[in-house]
Amino acid sequence: MNPILKGAPWLVAHRSMLGxxxxxxxxxxxxxxxxWQNRNGDIFALENACPHMQAPLSNGWICQANNSIMCPFHALEFDGKGRLLKDGEPKGEPVARNLELIIQDDLIWTYGGFEPRLSIPELIPERTERLRFLGVACNKSIQTNFLSCIKINYDFNHQNGVHRDVFKIRENPVQTFDKDGYYARVVQTFFREDNTISEILQNPxxxxxxxxxxxxxxxxxxxxxxxxxxLALGALLQFFILYPETEHQTRTFVLCYGNWQIPLLKVPGLRALIERSLLEATAKVVEQDSRAVESLYPQQKPKIRLPKEEIMFYVESLYNEW
Ligand code: FES
Ligand SMILES: [Fe+2]
Structure with a gap:
């Protein structure tokens, strides 16, 4: 396939996702x-097709002692540089291509082997210093193209349709939209309707x-x-991450962080309950977005315009003019 946004930095995983x-x-x-990640936190990456007879190495297993991966087909062993190991020792030059990774604290980035066109953004480490990492919500593939997936994150009108039952938003005016190249910032207010008792019981x-x-x-x-x-508990930060798996499939996951202010959350059982339900609520939002973009008909020129769509057109032009 023709690579999508060749040379872009992609955040492909949080360390906790690897095990x-x-x-x-x-x-x-x-x-x-x-x-794969070893006990010391070193992370290795190889192309998945075994250089012998192209079995998927990801179906194999890790040899702890050698920091190596064993092929599931004929049990050949490769180190993180892609060299064949014999009796624990590398034999000659790499035979499996390795993927260059950039590790930023717990975040795993890559340019997918292409020449970098943008530097790795500092947004996540800068905004999460001293915050509590709550976990990863909804690590899944969306069965549609990257552009449809990214556009919904910049679409300030979809809440009333796609997420009507979760947020019950009456109005969401946008106060600020600032953009500077590939960086943009938006401030908006949500005015919500009341939740029913049964909605609260389902999602505390x-x-x-x-x-x-x-x-x-x-x-x-x-x-x-x-x-x-x-929120009433303090700030909740959700980083919605996307990267293109194929032309018609896009990966998403959400990294959630909390900056809790209220002492009640020092009670570990209660905190765990609330944090779990925040992760579940986040996953539900992503499920709704995924279903919405997966169900779209092929794109045509819209015959209607809504307010605030300039934010979505901004991302569309970054994509088209890459
Ligand atoms: S296919 Fe991997 S060892 Fe043979
Ligand atoms: Fe959404």
Whole structure:
């Protein structure tokens, strides 16, 4: 396939997604790779097709002692540089191509082997210093193209349709839209309707969501959209991450961080309950977005225009003019 946004930095995983000494399969721009992390936190990445007879290395297993991966077909062993190992020792030059990774704290970035066109954004480390990492919500493939997926993150009118039952938003005026190249910032307010008792019982984290919420969104094209909401508990930061797996499939996951202010959250059982329900609510939002973009008919020139769509046109032009 023709790589999408060649030379863009892609955030492909958070360290917690890899586990320890387990193969993790990654598809980026039509190529499959296998990643693994050892106990010391070193991370390795090779193309997934075994250089012997092209078995998927991600179906193999990790040899802890050698920091190597074993092929599931004939049990050949490769180190993180892609060299064949014999009795634990590398034999000659690499035979499997390795994927260059850039590790930024717990975040795993890559240019997918292309010449970098943008530097790795500092948005996540800068905004999350001293915050609590809550976890990863909804690590899944969306069955549609990258442009449709990214556009919904810049679409300030879809809440009333796609998310009508979760947020119950009456109005969401945008106060600020600033853009500077690949970076953009939006401030908006959500005015919500009341939730019913049964909605709250199903999703207790709704109790922490006020009727009027000031949201700040920050974007670093093309991988990251930060949604920051001030809840009754403190600030909730959700980083919506996207990368192209193929022309018709896009990966998404959400990194969630909290800056809790209220002492009640020092009670570990209660905190775990609320944090779990925030992660579940986040996953539900992503499911709704995914279903919406997967169900679209092929794009045509719109015959109607809504307000605030200039934010969406901005991202569309960054994509088209890449
Ligand atoms: S296919 Fe991998 S060892 Fe043969
Ligand atoms: Fe959405």
């Amino acid at each position: 320890i000494d387990k193969p993790y399969k990654l598809t980026l721009n039509g190529c499959d790779y296998v990643l 984290s709704l109790l922490s969501v006020p009727k009027e919420i000031q949201n700040e969104l920050e974007y670093t094209f093309p991988s990251t959209a930060l949604f920051k909401a001030e």
